Amino acid sequence: MMQKPVSATAQKILTCATEWFAAHGYEGAVMDDLAGHCGVNKASLYYHFQDKRTLYERCLTLLYQAVVDQVLAAVAARRTPKTRLSAYVSAFADAALGHPAMPTTLMREFASGGKGLPVTAREQMQRMLTCLKQILAEGRRQLGWRTTDPLVVHMMVVGALSFHITSAPMRAAIRPDPSDGAKDPSHAAMVAEVNRLLLRALQA
Amino acid sequence: MMQKPVSATAQKILTCATEWFAAHGYEGAVMDDLAGHCGVNKASLYYHFQDKRTLYERCLTLLYQAVVDQVLAAVAARRTPKTRLSAYVSAFADAALGHPAMPTTLMREFASGGKGLPVTAREQMQRMLTCLKQILAEGRRQLGWRTTDPLVVHMMVVGALSFHITSAPMRAAIRPDPSDGAKDPSHAAMVAEVNRLLLRALQA
């Protein structure tokens, strides 16, 4: 069935609601407050979307598709396993930073056993894993990389970067230890370090 | 102020409530349902704990303390940087598996900006990070390990393992790709792989 074009207001609702759901969770999101955040009236929410659940699933479907599309495009633009793996890490990091609702909602949904995550969003995560499997297989064939479990690498990348992005408010609230000398790693430093550790681990 | 000994019922409430909060989140947890899960009447919850928020924070304080105590004890039982780092990874993995509410609630709280995480629980995470810093410093001094950011390593370990533990229900729901040959890594396999990748990354 052909879908009607999304109006500007519906588009705005989707963008703002995604932020609200990420910050408050599905149960913690109150529709009156969400409407205020979207800059529309609550009745307008129900004019465009059937109910809270429908809005939520639509938000996550579009969000995950945007992130995964960005990652796969970045990987496809490279030719060697090494540069593809780096693209995989960097692209996910940047896409997740550009859409912080994605790692945030992913973590909430994992915590809830995934039952609130729409099938369409899960399929997007599967595409990323399939892509990584191909990169690691090419790396073994062409560069003699060590055999490793793609799921482990996927979780180290997605897990570490998601934790880093979502813990930013907490780290900002913690006064840094002055005797330490170590400052909070920036996003770029984090990405570079994850990349380095990963490539070292794979190479002999 | 000296705290009164915790009665058996209060202890049971803390254990069961921790599971319920992990599975449903703070906002998603309904006190009537939580009481049922604890096997007590709702009035009994309020007899022992002032309100929902107090119960929640008490649950997390005890939970994080138990996990971090286990990790630090395991590390202290080892002498070399290499075995200490492995102990750090293995102990966290096993403690988190034994208390799955810990990675689950940690992810939920990160997603909410940490504002619901009691100070006592944050301090526990800080103890773990301090411990890791010492291990990595000793590794550099004694074994010539490469310099790396302890926070990055911490997040790769805690992030990857937390994702693995909390995504188990979702992975179980996804029918494995038969052409793949790769099966879902067990907890032990995941821990061993994270350990291997990490040690390879640190060694020259």
Added chain:
DNA sequence: GATTTTTTTAACTGTTTGGTTAAACTTTTA
């Protein structure tokens, strides 16, 4: 300009929810 669509307004309904309460019962303690 007429019609249709979109959006707001403001109130509304029924249900859910955290928390309370007094009395009664059970268990523990002194």
Added chain:
DNA sequence: TAAAAGTTTAACCAAACAGTTAAAAAAATC
């Protein structure tokens, strides 16, 4: 054995909440 503490029962209250509604206004479309 009496007193105190713990637990249940069952109902309760006030507020919060998802979702609805009709009428009116504004914007978009034909």
